[in-house]
Amino acid sequence: MNLYYSKEMEAxxxxxxxxxxxxxxxxxxPSGLAVAACLKAEGVPSLVIERSHCIASLWQLKSxxxxxxxxxxxxxxxxxxxxPxxxxxxxxxxxxxxxxxxxAATFGVRSVFGEAVVKAEFDEGLGLWRVKTVKEGSGWAREYVSRWLVVATGENAEEVIPTIGGLSDFEGIVVHTSGYRSGEVFRGKKVVVVGCGNSGMEVCHDLCNYDAMPTIIVRDAVHILPREMLxxxxxxxxxxxxxxxxxxxVDRLxxxxxxxxxxxTTRFGLRRPxxxxxxxxxxxxxxxxxxxGTLDKIKSGDIKVYPGVKRFTSKGAEFVDGRSEDFDAVILATGYRSNVxxxxxxxxxxxxxxxxPKRPFPNGWKGERGLYxxxxxxxxxxxxxIDATKVAQDIAQCWNSEAKQKFCAS
Incomplete structure (x- = not known):
């Protein structure tokens, strides 16, 4: 496949x-920006398509x-x-x-904002990727074509909202961590945080700083490590x-x-895998x-630890160990997923x-027909x-090879 086309194809x-x-x-x-920058360094232009109206929307709008x-x-x-x-x-x-x-400014990343990709597929007739976008809330649509398609939407494109019995009946506040900014609005309230990953633990710590009364749900075993050691x-x-x-x-150490x-940590309800x-x-x-610092708050009793939720009620929650408690709010620290x-x-x-990608790291960066x-x-x-660097180098090799062919043919 070449980078140049017949007059009929161009038309x-x-x-x-x-x-x-x-x-x-x-x-x-960050992933999309990294690829664009590495491509620019290799002399290859690119176009970034983003559904939000800013770069790094997860960081700017949902953290x-x-x-x-x-x-x-x-x-x-x-x-x-x-x-710096x-x-x-x-x-x-x-x-x-x-x-x-x-x-993005340093590498002159070229971006189109406010367009959500709704369909991307390889057109065998054209030998190109066709990418259809729409503007949210309108019937306006566009279609782009390119020799290469780089999927950089990442693992955290959409919030995971679990199905928990009775949650729709709960009369208090229910919010995913993507909508949580600080504990200020929860001052003096009893809050149950569902999910014990880094986000859930940090949200509980933040709630304590605003005199809220958090409870964290730890359904599964979890490894908690100090951020620094030795x-x-x-x-x-x-x-x-x-x-x-x-x-x-290394794990044993x-x-x-x-x-x-x-x-x-087991005595605080935190079992290790x-x-x-x-x-x-x-x-x-x-x-x-x-x-x-969350673990100290758990040890002091400022943060309660409960096992899994059996079901929510209009005023609170019933837990799998038979206990129940009333709450003013539920925060879902239940993570994100890919929407590819x-x-x-x-x-x-x-x-x-x-x-x-079906192939795990370090082999999940390249697909077929120019898909990355x-x-x-x-x-x-x-x-x-690491993957952005590999992708840019691979595309640049193809770009330079086909550009050389075009020069020799002219």
């Missing part, structure tokens, strides 16, 4: 489609105020541009968004140890140091919680079950950056 493209002379990137989050990067900045910077040296080890939400805005970030220490030791041995620092935190992450993608199967018409590369994925590694910004 058809000009009449029916917006022809993008470079890859189409769906999603203007709580106290949010910071969970990992040190050295593991979260995007390719080709480090964080004056940034703290764990940048704030505002600092990270500012960094992303500077990143004078280093826990994540950085893990990366260093894994260069020399097998995963199981992590859990031993954690036990010395935290003691036995049988598999170690790194092995569990590799197998299931489940991320351990990096504690930012709803718009990408390709079942070979992405799984229809979870919307993730970035931001689906379950390894955060570091994994996205």
């Amino acid at each position: 058809k493209l000009a009449h029916d489609f917006i022809h993008v002379h470079g890859p189409i990137i769906v999603g203007a989050g 709580y105020d106290r949010l910071r990067l969970h990992l040190p900045k050295s593991f979260c910077q995007l390719p080709l541009m480090p964080f 040296v004056e940034f703290p080890t764990y940048p704030t939400k505002e600092q990270f968004v500012g960094y992303l805005e500077d990143y 004078g280093r970030s826990t994540f950085g220490l893990c990366m260093w140890l894994l260069k020399w030791l097998p995963v199981q041995m 992590l859990l031993f140091v954690t036990w010395l620092m935290f003691g036995d 049988k598999l170690g935190p790194l092995e569990l992450k590799a197998i299931s993608g489940k991320t351990p919680v990096l504690d930012v 199967p709803s718009w990408l018409k390709d079942s070979e590369f992405f799984s229809e079950a979870d919307g993730l 994925a970035v931001g689906f590694t379950k390894r955060g910004l570091l994994g996205a950056s």
Whole structure:
């Protein structure tokens, strides 16, 4: 397939489609920006299509105020541009968004905002990807075509709202963490937080800072690790140890140091999984919680821990251990999921079950016929950056080869 077409093909493209002379990137989050920047560095133009009206919409529009990067900045910077040296080890939400805005400006990322991709499929006749978009709340639609399609909507495109008996009958406030900003509106209220990942734990800590009375639901076993140990970030220490030791041995060391620092968390209702935190992450993608002070609040009784919810009532909840309690609000810290199967018409590369590439990291970045994925590694910004670099290099190789053919033919 070539980058240049017959006069008849050019006329058809000009009449029916917006022809993008470079890859189409769906999603203007960190993953999409990273791909666009790496492509620019390789001399390849691209177009980013974003359904929201800003870059990094998850960070700007759907995250709580106290949010910071969970990992040190050295593991979260995007390719080709480090964080400013004056940034703290764990940048704030505002600092990270500012960094992303500077990143997009530095590399001249070309974006179209306010257009949601509703369908993307490979046209065998054209030999191109056709990407249809619509503007929310209108009948207006567009169709783009390109030799390459990069899916960069990531693992966190849509909120997960679980089906819990009686939740619709609850008369208090019900909000997903995507709609939570701070504990100010919950001051003095009894709040139950469903979900014990990093977001659920941090929201509980934030609620305590505003004199709310939080209860966290811990249905399954969970690994809670200190954010730093032995004078280093826990994540950085893990990366260093894994260069020399097998995963199981690193896990044993992590859990031993954690036990010395935290003691036995089982007595607080926090059971640990049988598999170690790194092995569990590799197998299931489940991320351990990096504690930012929530565990002390649990130990002091400021945060209650309950097992799974049996059902909600109009005034509160009944739990699987037979206890019940009244609450003023429910916060669903139940995470996000990919939405790729709803718009990408390709079942070979992405799984229809979870919307993730079928091949796990590090082999899940490239599909067939010019289809790529970035931001689906379950390894955060570091994994996205690794894949973005690979995708850009692969497309650039094809771009330069076909450009050379065009030059030789002219």
